[in-house]
Structures are given as C-alpha cells and as structure tokens.
Amino acid sequence: MRITEGSNYETVRDTMRRGREKMETLQNQAASLKKLNRPSDNPAAAAEVLRIRSDKAKVEHFQLNSKIAENFLVNTDQSIADLSDIVVRSKELAISQSSMASSSEETRRAVAEEVNQLFNQAVSVANRRVGDRSIFSGYKTQSPAVNSNGQYLGDRGQMMVEIGSDVFIALNIPGDEVFNTHPSPMSPDSQDHSEPGPDNVNLFNELQHFKVGLLAGDLDGIRDTLDRFDQLHGQLIATRAKVGARLQGVQYTNQATERQQISNSVLSSSLEDADMAQVVTDLNKEESVFKSSLAASKRLIQPSLLDFLR
Numbered sequence: 066m067r068i069t070e071g072s073n074y075e076t077v078r079d080t081m082r083r084g085r086e087k088m089e090t091l092q093n094q095a096a097s098l099k100k101l102n103r104p105s106d107n108p109a110a111a112a113e114v115l116r117i118r119s120d121k122a123k124v125e126h127f128q129l130n131s132k133i134a135e136n137f138l139v140n141t142d143q144s145i146a147d148l149s150d151i152v153v154r155s156k157e158l159a160i161s162q163s164s165m166a167s168s169s170e171e172t173r174r175a176v177a178e179e180v181n182q183l184f185n186q187a188v189s190v191a192n193r194r195v196g197d198r199s200i201f202s203g204y205k206t207q208s209p210a211v212n213s214n215g216q217y218l219g220d221r222g223q224m225m226v227e228i229g230s231d232v233f234i235a236l237n238i239p240g241d242e243v244f245n246t247h248p249s250p251m252s253p254d255s256q257d258h259s260e261p262g263p264d265n266v267n268l269f270n271e272l273q274h275f276k277v278g279l280l281a282g283d284l285d286g287i288r289d290t291l292d293r294f295d296q297l298h299g300q301l302i303a304t305r306a307k308v309g310a311r312l313q314g315v316q317y318t319n320q321a322t323e324r325q326q327i328s329n330s331v332l333s334s335s336l337e338d339a340d341m342a343q344v345v346t347d348l349n350k351e352e353s354v355f356k357s358s359l360a361a362s363k364r365l366i367q368p369s370l371l372d373f374l375r
Contacts, residue, residue, distance in 0.1 A: 099337055110337070117333045123230070124322050124329075131228045131319040134236040135312065140195050141238055142308045147190045148243070148268065149301040151183050156294040159275060163288045170282065177279040184272045188215060191240060201240030210240040215269025217241050229318045234311055238304060244268045246300045266293045266300075 158176050162168045191201055191211045198206035204222030211217055221242070223235035241248045247265040271293050278286035 114333055114337050117329045120329055121326065124326050127227065127229055127322050128319060128326075130226045131315050131322070134226050134228060134234055135315050135319075137195050137198075137200070137236040138308055138312045138315065140193065141200055142305060142312070144190050144193050144200055145238075145243060145301055145305050145308065148187060149298060149305070151187050151190070152268070152294055152298045152301065155180065155183055155272060155275060156291060156298070159287050159290050159294065162279060163284060163291065165284065168284065173279040173282060177276050180272060180276045180279065184215070184269065184276070187268060187272065188213060191215075191244065200237065201243060203237070203239040203241075211244070211269065215244075215267075215273070217244065228315055229322060232318055234314060234318075236311075238308060243301070243304050246296045266296050268297055271297065 158180065162173055162176055188211055192209040193200050199208060199210050199219070201210035202208055202219035204224070205219045206224075208218055210219050217240055219240050221239040223239065224237050225233045226236055227233050245265050245267050247263050249265060271290060275287065275290045277283075278290065
C-alpha cells in the first residue's frame with residue numbers, strides 16, 4: 066500500500082512539474098517575443114542564429130566599405146569630368162586662335178589669360194580630396210597630387226577595399242594614369258628599352274605649351290595642340306569608363322549583400338521569433354491542462370488518516 070501511494074505522489078508531482086515547465090517556457094516566449102531564449106531550447110537553431118549574426122556583422126562591414134568606395138569613385142568621376150571640360154574648352158580656344166583670320170595679338174593675349182585660369186583650375190581639380198585623402202595621389206593620400214607647376218607628386222598605388230566576401234575593388238585611379246595619355250613606368254627597373262612607346266601627352270604640359278604658343282603668336286604650334294587635346298580627351302573618357310565600371314561593380318555587389326541581409330533576417334526571424342498567436346493559444350491550452358491535472362490529482366491521491374479524523 067505504501068509503495069502504491071508513493072508511486073501516485075511521484076506521478077502527480079512529475080505531471081505538475083512538466084505542466085509548470087511548459088507554462089514557464091510559454092510565458093518566457095510571450096514576454097521576450099522569442100521562442101529561442103537559450104541554446105538548450107533548440108541547439109541546431111541556436112547555432113544557425115549565431116552564424117547568421119556573424120554573417121550580419123560581416124555584411125554590415127562590407128556595406129560600409131561599399132559606401133566609402135562609391136563615394137570615392139563618384140568624386141573621382143566628377144573630377145575627371147571637370148578635367149574633360151577643361152580639355153574641351155582648351156580645344157575650342159585653340160580652334161578659334163589657329164588661323165590669322167580669327168586671331169590677333171590682343172585676342173591671343175586674352176585667350177592666354179583664360180588658358181592660365183584653366184591651368185589653375187586643372188591643378189585645383191587634380192588636388193581634390195575626399196575627407197582628408199587626396200583623390201589622385203595613389204598611396205600618398207596626405208599629399209597633393211600635383212604641385213603648382215602641374216608636376217605629379219603621387220605614386221601609382223591603388224587602394225583596395227573588400228566590398229564582399231573575397232571581392233576586392235580599387236577605389237582610386239592614380240593621377241599619373243589620368244593626366245597622361247601614355248604614362249611612362251615610374252620605376253626604372255620596369256622600363257622596356259626594346260622599342261620606344263607612343264609619345265606621351267601630359268595635360269598640364271599641353272596647357273602650358275598652348276599658353277606659350279598664344280603669347281608667341283605661334284599658329285603652327287597652336288594647331289599642333291588640337292590633336293594632342295583630342296588624345297587627352299580620349300584618355301579622360303576611357304578613364305571615366307573604367308571608373309564607371311567600378312561603380313557598377315560596387316553597386317551590384319552592394320545589392321547582392323543587401324539581398325543576403327534580407328534573406329538572413331527572414332531566416333533568423335523564422336528560427337528565433339515567436340508566433341504570438343500560437344504562443345497565446347498554447348499558453349491557454351497548458352493552463353487548462355494544468356487545472357485539469359490538479360483536479361485529477363485530487364481524485365488520484367487517496368485520503369489520509371487525518372482526513373478521516375476531521
């Protein structure tokens with residue numbers, strides 16, 4: 066008889082304990098709006114949520130790098146566009162002063178003054194900065210790209226940033242590739258002496274030659290600048306196309322990381338967030354089950370001697 070009563074008490078106690086644990090779990094889910102509060106709730110889901118959170122941190126870092134690269138490339142594109150406008154205006158002036166019919170000493174002096182202003186504008190554009198970093202200086206971002214004479218002071222370093230998993234992109238174009246049509250190797254060891262390359266045209270040198278030709282009245286020299294301005298303009302267009310391709314790559318990669326972020330958020334929500342309608346329904350059901358278990362336990366446990374003495 067004693068063993069039977071002890072077994073009944075154990076059964077009732079286990080039933081009550083399980084009921085309270087289920088109600089406690091549901092109440093925690095209702096309070097936190099999460100169905101995954103501890104790793105023990107669902108070890109596999111907890112591991113997946115941790116992986117998603119780690120991926121989220123990486124994606125946020127990639128998105129920050131993408132914004133930095135996009136800002137740098139947009140400013141680079143605008144600067145090259147401004148240089149292109151300077152070259153186009155210089156060519157227009159060269160055309161207007163290339164013949165005796167449209168050129169005189171007074172007009173050439175006036176145009177020479179405008180060319181001087183265009184030269185200063187080109188120096189200013191070449192030395193533009195994004196924040197505290199020079200756009201066209203290569204790795205020498207704290208130094209201006211050119212001096213007041215248009216001499217290049219930077220190097221050919223390209224700053225690489227990671228905008229996706231194992232996806233790197235250069236956020237800058239060295240000024241030596243922008244201001245010259247055929248830049249020579251900056252390291253003597255890299256020069257190829259087997260055969261000469263095409264003649265290089267430098268933007269700042271050409272503007273100075275044009276100015277000298279105007280002041281000297283050298284019409285043949287002025288005409289010679291027309292083809293060289295065309296070469297410079299073509300180089301700037303090609304460089305803008307390169308910058309545009311990089312911008313497109315940054316934007317495409319950024320869109321891909323955003324889609325990945327959304328996908329991870331949906332998966333994390335499905336694993337971690339509680340369905341409140343289902344939680345409330347289950348909680349009401351467990352409360353009813355618990356009350357029923359209490360009522361049944363009273364009938365299951367037989368009255369004790371004290372009950373008979375009352």
